[in-house]
Amino acid sequence: MGYPRLTPRVLRRTAIASALVMASPAFGQQQMLEEVIVTAQKRQQTIQDVPASVAAISAEMLEQTNTTNFTDLGKITSGVNINGGQDGFGGIIRIRGVGNNSFAPAIRPSVGIFIDDVPLASIETAFNNLSDIERIEILKGPQSTLFGREVSSGAIAMTTRRPDTAGVDGYIEGNFGNLGLAEYRVGGNLPLGDTFAIRGSYYHNERDATVDNIITGGEEGEYDKDGGRIRVLFEPSADFSAILSYEFHDSTVVGATAVAQEYGDLYQTLDASLNPDNSLLNVIDPYDDITDHSNPPERDATTEFVYLNVEWMLNDEWSLTSVTGWQDWEFIADGRELTPDGFKTADTTYGPYFLNDFINELDTESFTQELRLSYESDDWSSLIGVFYGDTELDNYTPFSQAIGVFPLPTGPLIIKSAGLSDIRETNEEIAIFNHNIWTVSDRLELTFGLRWSEVEKDDIKGQLLGVGPIADLNSPFVPTTQWADDIPSQKDKWSEVTGTLKANYYLTDDLSVYAGWDRGFKAGGHDVCKDGDNGEPFCPAPFDSEIADNFEVGFKGRFGGTFNWSGALFYQTYDDYQVEVQDEEGIGNTILNAASAEIWGVETDFQWLATENLLVDGNLAYIDATWDDFADAECLRAQYQREACDPVTGTQDLSGADLNYNSPWTANINATWTDSFSNGITWWVRGEVAYRDELFFFPDLDPDLKADDYTLINAMIGITAADESWEVMLWGKNIFDEEYLQEGSRNRDNGSIDFAAAVGGPLPSEGYRVTRGDQATYGVTLKYRFGGG
Template sequence: MVYQIGVIGLTIVGVRHNPLYRYTIREEIMICVQGKIGKFGSLMAATMLALPLASPVFAQSDDKEDDAPALGEIVVTATKRPERLQDVPISVQAVTGDLLRSGAVQNFEDVQVPGLRVSRGGMADTITVRGIGSGQNLGFEQSAPMYIDGVYYGRARTQRLGFLDIDRIEFLKGPQPTFLGKNAIAGAINVTTRRPDEEFGGEVEFSYEPVTNEKALFGAVDIPLGDDWATRFAVRYRKSEGYLTNTVTGRKEPEIEDLLGRMIVTGQLAERLKLTAISYFGNNDDRGRNNQSIICQPNFRRDISDAVREPCLFDRFKASSGLIPSAAESARPDLYTDDNGGSFYNRMRSVGGTLLLDYEFDSGVTLSSVTGYYKYKNYQFIDTDQGIANYSTATFTERYNQFSQEIRLISPKDGPFNWFLGAYVDKNNNDVVSTSDNDARNLLPLVVPPPPGSTNRTPAFVNARIIGSVQDSIEDASSWALFGEASYALGPVTLRGGLRYEEVKKDLEFAGCESTPYSGCTPLPVLQADRKDKKLQPAITLEFRPAEDVMLYTSFKKGFKSGGFSGTDGGPFNPEIANAYEIGLKSRFFDKRVLLNLTAFRSDYKDLQVSSFDPATALFQTTNAASARTQGLEAELQFAVTRDFRLSTNVTYLDATYEDFTTAQCFAGQTAALGCNTANNTQNLSGVTTPYAPKWSGTIAADWSQDIGSGLTLRAGSDLYFTGRFATLTDINPNSFQEKFAKLNARLGLASDSGWDLSLAVRNLTDKRTAAFKNTIPGGFNSIAAFTEPPRTFTIQARYKF
């Protein structure tokens, strides 16, 4: 018997039933990749030929009760109650902590999920889902926030806090108005950390990567504390020298040093009352950046001669800091480094705690409380002009603290009628102090003669570009919400209805000073402002289950994100609203050997919040696009070929555009001939793609394992991530696009029943050069810099569990 399965151009042919064995595989398995994939085809074929690895994108548990191949169950908490992933009528992808470790995934930027992008940018980090996300502004809350153990983490830098001792990550796509304490208008990343084991034990892991000279050490221990009580301590230290060479200092960049720690205590306060207490800290230091100039206009860095100027190339070297005349460096050494010996520095310190209480009544109803508090201080020093002399520098000091409380009542799931009620309140304060110093005198030859071939800048330019400024933006915010859902099952049909009401209040005090020429600060008038936003958000879902492992669903949800104030100039921006529609299929068949999920979605956004770089002020300005639309298709296929061999693929087609955006910021260097209205420095981006919205993206993966005797298991694997061309700037500068690429990862490992595990993981096997973000260089005469992603890396891992 032959089965043929086709999903978005993927066909698997040649599986045959043999009555002597429950399932066997014919001598040949042919993988055909069809459709509009272009140059990705050869790499996809290579992925299938390589020894397979469980892709970090697809979470699946091993079920080895018998020799029958089958896909295991994944349990998620996206709806605030444990449910099978296949029973949740939401587009969700889950990944386990073990799979992250096996793929040498060290941070959220390395997690490769189609339709989702986590990137470190120039001033802030961004999370984008289906082409919708928040831009580069410290006044923003994320449109796709992170939740760690049920607590909302909405600020840009907080994605660096949660990557420690992870049990599971759930990636939710589309607006989530019903189940989360704080609303998420584009999607959410739901992180659950590991809980203590009831028996004493632990694990130690060391990894080494020679390209970046990265060393990482992780340790965790479970300690029972008597009947029904236990604690878990986990700590992780990582230090990396980086993968770009700064040709001024001669050192590798970015140098990263992280130290994260967490303690969890669980226990029974009473017969029906369970407590989980979590505390953590995080120290993150980045020296230097994965940043290089890739487009240098003729006037950029003209104080350096053609003979010694480093060319602007997108390669393994850091071209944003080039060679300089030694006499000039000796005369003004203060121009070339910060206090840490480099032109970029980021330091983040964070602490926090979470208290979870769960009480089960006799009726089976569960009352849950989630209390969260965290704070952090983040300091950045940035050589904004990215040349060899600090013509333009900036600092950002962000102090943030948040308290939140959520209460939930959840009915037992043992009848046709189920319900969920929740209440949420939070209060936070964000204080951002930013400074800038622009001194064109630093661009002159200083005390040495101009090198041959260089052209001095005119005195008029020098006198016009000696300015400095300081801004202090203090925002106090509070919000509260009531939300819930009820569902009723009538045979194979289930109707779900949800409702959320939310109010958000923000108060701003913005002060600053500036001077031209710069001889001190002239205070600006203090700006005080406040706003209050409120919204009622309905959600409705219809499910139909024609068979045991088949579910069809369709849903409508209204999303909301409050307005606020820009962290750079205190300017206000309005709330954004979304109407989201989704139709999906979740299914398993062939004795649970094949999983097939399909999703069609469309979300219409009104007043989308957009942060764009303004070349005139060298700041990111925030406005509201009139409207935007994201729509597309998602397909996921998993196939248990044998008990020890599995294939999987996940493909997304995305069409995300600004529908009506006639007042978009012009990009740097844009002229009237290129579409810029020079009278007000705006352009019309209606019908143009949004950032991080490739037409096609996806993964193809395979994993294989085999018991080889003596208590040893051999594992091998590979996975391929591919993406089409996408923009990285909200002004859609044509020089900000990342071209399409495919990256191949591979792994080989050996594990023992006695607890030790040795492995080698290779990421970006074909050594593709790609950029997570591209930006216009302030003061760089419309030049462009890129935040380069890692090259090919080799991680050796040794782990011991006791």
């Protein structure tokens, strides 16, 4: 079983039973492109039948492009930006320029990520190995009537391979490259009689360090990851199936590869006190493969999922689906200082980033339940669903930061002030949603649906600064413990009615045009409480819900069986857009509501079977994303220094300016040549070009925190056995070693901005750091299959 049967239109137009989404080595020497089957609307349809922009990526495509990590999806799909560490630390996911990152647990993800229909509670848990995946579908724009959890900018739906009773199959794979890269993957299916089957998979990934630490003398960037999945199928008849799944992921990442590009006034002043002969702190070229932390964090993350998918065909027209999920994510980053004294000596060339310590402990546990009742006939398809979710998050972070230097006969003493961030969130949500497709005629289909959502948040969130005055992480937190107990609970509800309305018209059996509207909703939330002037916690007002509207027109066509082409023109508006800004007084990010944001753009993708051997495919997006009204944006670092901000509010007006983390132009163009030897062995060669436009890292559009545009070129060559039992591939990514930046952040080394303003002095300057993108990598992939695995 699977999703409801192929629709009558699909059955009339094609006789296929499975999808080949993008080219694979086995594709060679065919005369026609095959149809693409997706389940974006919870039913099996060709991609042409879906009146929305959908990027579909098959298991074959993942293999051929050597896409093994979640972050790589953003490099093969235009209009999608995915960045973050191997463990998801600092993860950023944006579709059409809209999204958020993992440093603001108060905010719900704008992009929803689903594994076998189960919504992930944290975006970090998506940053795992793409092992034993059947397909990935990226739906662009708000999604309110198809998924249990509503999302405001798009969804990434991953479907894993399901067990079956047909026979034994499996695979063994190794992927080896420079920088000490070693990846191992195994998987297989085992029938247990006619009604039971079990499928399992396991992976292990490791890579050596990529940068040298000039402060500690160690190396950073090394990672070690393990994970696996077990799925048990119970299928007593063709009308009923249940799959119980368990998966786990463990990762350890050593150090951080970001390097300082400028130091702020606080660090510069302290360094001069510590080392007057070398008072000017030098900075590091981000492409020199060195870094300057004296407290590089070691990060450990553990993820567990248990989920149950039940599908019951009640009769030829009605079916019932249940999706039950439980997940737990535990994360700890230990950033305590590793050097004995914590500061450089007089003959050190580079300045250290040594002046804070932290331990970040985070635990997220979530339970979700979704029920869908579906109806399917020749001219009508409908589903009604209910969803319940309960998520609890605990984030405990003691930290300390240098505030001065006290001279002693034995040497300077760094004076630190300690702090504590204590966040406890409970998020409960319920929703009822309905999605309908009415086949008005052989040419016209109407899609419409509604959703009601309610989200309740009960949070205890506080951040205390200035415990000490001389403190470090080895000191007891007696004052902070009592203060944390006094943090008030913040409890609020947000609800909204959203929906969709679309029309899909078939000009011919192979060419359709569509137009539609979607509305999405992202609930409001609470920021952290701070210690007020009277010693009592002060809690800011809740930030508001975000409402997204998407208007889209597009076309999808198959021309002569050798050319597939689709395109879309969209216009999206966001009211009370939730913006993450850096907390200038503490750690983490805080949330502001921009009055509105406006996004419009065009997207297109194609596949062209130029000859029986040559396949050319590609995609392109242009996205113009601006703040329509954002009068209270934070100021730039330089504006603080020049006192160019509003003297009362300390803000600037960014209305009409660009959104951050959006590359206006993104494009991919690929070509694959496939042929075979006389003995049936297939060989193929593939070239890929990916272009990404410039972008700003921060909402204040700081020109120092900006990534230039770049172009990546990849190449692969491989051979496959005639019976596809084995495969060897040589691959290279970023083969010309293009230098580009993937992330930028503030140093938080400017001292207290509020204090400087209070005494009437100039506002201090703040430094910043950047992280380079992946350098040139190359390697070999070996794979053995049996039983068609």
